[in-house]
Amino acid sequence: MPGATGVLAWLAPRAVPRIEAVLPSQGGLAAYRRSLRGAAGPRVASAAVVVDEASTEDPDLARLFDLGGTAARAEADARLTWAAERHGAPALARAVAAEPALAQPGCADAHEMLVRAIVGQQITVAAATLQLGLLSAAGDPLPEALVEDGIDRLFPTMAQVASGADLLRGPAAKTAAVRRAAEVVASGAIEVAPGADLARMRAELQALKGIGPWTVGYLSLRLGDPDVLLLGDVAVRKGARHLGIDDLPALAADCAGHRSALMLRCWAAAAAPPPAA
Template sequence: MTGAPGILAWLVPRAVPGVEVVATDGYRRALPGPRVAGASVRGGVAITADADLARLFDLPVPGAAGLSGADARLAADERLTWAAARHAAPLLAAAIAGAPALAQPGCADAHEMLVRAIVGQQITVAAATQQLRLLAALGDALPEALVEPGIERCFPSMAQVAEGGEVLRGPAAKTAAVRRAAEAVATGAIEVSPASDLVTMRERLLELKGIGPWTVGYLSLRMGDPDVLLLGDVAVRKGALRLGITDLPAFAADCAGHRSALMLRCWAAAAPAPAAA
């Protein structure tokens, strides 16, 4: 997932029809306002004037504190490379050298990402995208002047999800969790936004029935948290072994502050190899 092309590749199987369009040279989507925002990708770099899409593509956001984008990823590479040497994991060091500054996919709409995280629990990406397609029908249609090929409506607001979440298929408990979380956000009981204190946000969400550590961890990752590691994630454990990491908890302890980068490396290593041409 190096740079903007990696983010585009991440977005392709997760794109919700009618809400967003992913192309080889960029990305466009509807957002609250309503508005349609876009990012173009040239020479492996994303270019956008929209702050929400800047977060999605791991770009610096004006006014944001601390390192962001490529600088933060390179700092993480340094720490992970040091840990790889300490724990005798040369395959990880080689992966970092071969694909430095692995991008951390962000999110353009934190409310939408919360719903995506809950819906995506314990099912495939394809199944989750189909469920999100059902939910998307609840969203407001765009004014005719904003409609573009493949983009016709906004993702539903939290109030709309709370009211109409029964369109989801599958376990009733998951549908209830989606509606419960959406209602909490819609009423202001829980803040989920770029300005949120992520620790407080996670604690409050975990108080809701049906919301577990994987969900809040994934949401936090997509909201820019640099220190998330989902130890119970099957792909994380699989990727760690492929990278030569035999004691993941001990390795992760040496990567404190940069564990999101470690998780992304594990996910990348666990992904199927590209098919031969």
């Protein structure tokens, strides 16, 4: 996902109705808007995207769009290019050169991202977005003065998720996992935040029934972890094939510290048409 345009395209199918919206492009301008809660009360924050560059005054949306991460992305590109040459994967090197500095999508609300990660386990993006839309009914309505662009609610707090988890439809085990995680995080027993000890967070969450390696890895990625690679992810494996990577674990070992960038490359390659024979 090159720059802000890629993050916006990533967000569009995942936008939860009444909570967030990706507004259509007009003259090269697109925008993302969403409700958020903070110490000063609820707000609706916006980010504008022009020619693949995002701008926002909201620090949570700045994190979502990976603003300020340019130097880290350049360092990751250099490592991936070196690894591609070392392991005979020129398609990976070409992908880096063609679209340098892929943005790593962050998150505006860490607790919400945990719920999204659990709900999204082993279902499509469309199905997960539908389920999250059902769950959003447990959240507080926005003050009338803030209602705009179809955004009229806040995503539920962890306490509200725990009490409203039955709004979800689907396997009872997943609903129970959502409730269990929400209860633990609401109690303060597990810290889920961008500044948290992510290794500890992953271990503590994975100890909960119904939460596995993919979920905690994806959450860690969205919280800014630069070294996540979900080797069992189907799209990761597909993208690696498209990039000509014969031995993904071996190449990944040479990308230690930057494996999130490698995973983003694999996801991007999986979403693109396969290379010509």
